[in-house]
Amino acid sequence: MQAFDIKHRHPLKGLNTFGLDVYADTYFNLLHTGQINQALDQINRAKRYLLLGGGSNVLFLGDYHGTVVHIGLKGKKVIGRDSRHVYLRLGAGEIWQEAVLFCLANGWGGLENLSLIPGTVGAAPIQNIGAYGVELEDSFQDLEGVELSSGKTRTYGKTECAFGYRDSIFKRVAAKTFLITSVTLRLRLNAKPVLAHEAVSQQLRTMKKSAPTIQDVSDAVIAIRRRKLPDPAELGNAGSFFKNPIVSSERYLSLQADRPAAPGYRISDSEVKIPAGWLIEQAGWKGRSIDGRCGVHHQQALVLVNSGNASGQDIMDLATAIVTSVEDTFGITLEREVNVIGPPA
Numbered sequence: 001m002q003a004f005d006i007k008h009r010h011p012l013k014g015l016n017t018f019g020l021d022v023y024a025d026t027y028f029n030l031l032h033t034g035q036i037n038q039a040l041d042q043i044n045r046a047k048r049y050l051l052l053g054g055g056s057n058v059l060f061l062g063d064y065h066g067t068v069v070h071i072g073l074k075g076k077k078v079i080g081r082d083s084r085h086v087y088l089r090l091g092a093g094e095i096w097q098e099a100v101l102f103c104l105a106n107g108w109g110g111l112e113n114l115s116l117i118p119g120t121v122g123a124a125p126i127q128n129i130g131a132y133g134v135e136l137e138d139s140f141q142d143l144e145g146v147e148l149s150s151g152k153t154r155t156y157g158k159t160e161c162a163f164g165y166r167d168s169i170f171k172r173v174a175a176k177t178f179l180i181t182s183v184t185l186r187l188r189l190n191a192k193p194v195l196a197h198e199a200v201s202q203q204l205r206t207m208k209k210s211a212p213t214i215q216d217v218s219d220a221v222i223a224i225r226r227r228k229l230p231d232p233a234e235l236g237n238a239g240s241f242f243k244n245p246i247v248s249s250e251r252y253l254s255l256q257a258d259r260p261a262a263p264g265y266r267i268s269d270s271e272v273k274i275p276a277g278w279l280i281e282q283a284g285w286k287g288r289s290i291d292g293r294c295g296v297h298h299q300q301a302l303v304l305v306n307s308g309n310a311s312g313q314d315i316m317d318l319a320t321a322i323v324t325s326v327e328d329t330f331g332i333t334l335e336r337e338v339n340v341i342g343p344p345a
């Protein structure tokens, strides 16, 4: 198996959707499973390492003084079928949107509501990507990977992944210690479209689709996303910078007493999810620019943008100011969704 190329002082500008002009001391692209032993050797010798997919959920505070391992493992293989499902194994480095398109072309349902989410297949389970009424876990079968310290391969089933809202075991106990090499999805034959999200059904009405197919749902989701979210190729961003906070029903009722228009979505008998975008907008941040370098998107207050020449620290300072301001205004603490890559501890 061909050895990979190890690069020094490698530019990461094209490998983070904030478009930050930062460099990795050492970098290599892991392209084949046959290179894993060599990769483990490099990782275990590095003073610090970072596993990187598409860089659409990371914020670099500066150059990365360590080894960046770009996960480029490709491959698509149907590994099983039953009367209602197809089981598709995808290499971790496959592009998520290409996987969505591949499934749609074959008429396999499950991923259509997750259309146009940037990034790779291998990163999708890390925060259990979600959009428009669906989360990765709804189509997840299992994943394979390697424990970085022991080199042992391991399979994680759905229960072991402990998926939650923008959460999984890979953000907690297995954080940064496990390299996901492939993900197997359980896709539906003759799938019924998931129309629970109001924005999707509204968009389908606009498109005059009274009996929508999964392809129509994908088209609707893409139309909504193109309207609402900035394209990182034009304006650097990492999607939602914060998670939507989950508060107790009592906390939500007291907020509503103050602000009757406060939106909230009941997620259990005792908890309500509040859109962080609303909290940030109400705290006065929507559309604000910090010296023309970075700012809060004018259409979606949950998205922080690099207006062209921000540093990672500029964006981090903005995020910190927003957290303080939302805390002061509402007594609610926003938690970051984006993974901040700071200097060594």
Ligand code: FAD
Residues within 6 Å of the ligand: 017, 050, 051, 052, 053, 054, 055, 056, 057, 058, 071, 092, 117, 118, 119, 120, 121, 122, 123, 124, 126, 127, 128, 129, 130, 131, 178, 179, 180, 181, 229, 230, 231, 232, 237, 238, 239, 240, 339
């Ligand atoms: P990266 O940013 O490269 O990495 C993210 C994390 O995963 C890092 O901690 C990294 O170390 C780790 N990681 C990456 N690959 C592996 C691997 N193979 N093994 C182990 N660890 C790994 N997210 C949503 O959930 N829903 C949305 O609707 C959504 N919309 C977005 C819109 C825009 C415009 C943007 C820019 C982002 C959006 N995101 C959304 C966030 C992002 O696209 C997802 O989190 C995506 O899964 C990140 O994939 P990535 O390959 O870019 O991961």
Ligand code: EPU
Residues within 6 Å of the ligand: 130, 131, 132, 133, 199, 228, 238, 239, 240, 241, 242, 243, 244, 263, 275, 276, 277, 278, 279, 281, 286, 299, 300, 301, 302, 337
């Ligand atoms: N809102 C405002 N002002 C804003 C933005 C939003 O008031 O500037 C309020 C409105 O009430 C709006 C509500 O927030 O109805 C929800 O907004 P939106 O539909 O844009 O969704 P979101 O909650 O902001 C979440 C995810 C997105 C995902 C969409 C669609 C999180 C943190 N974000 O955003 O995921 O695409 O729903 O399902 O859960 C991401 O994770 O990066 C991401 C983009």
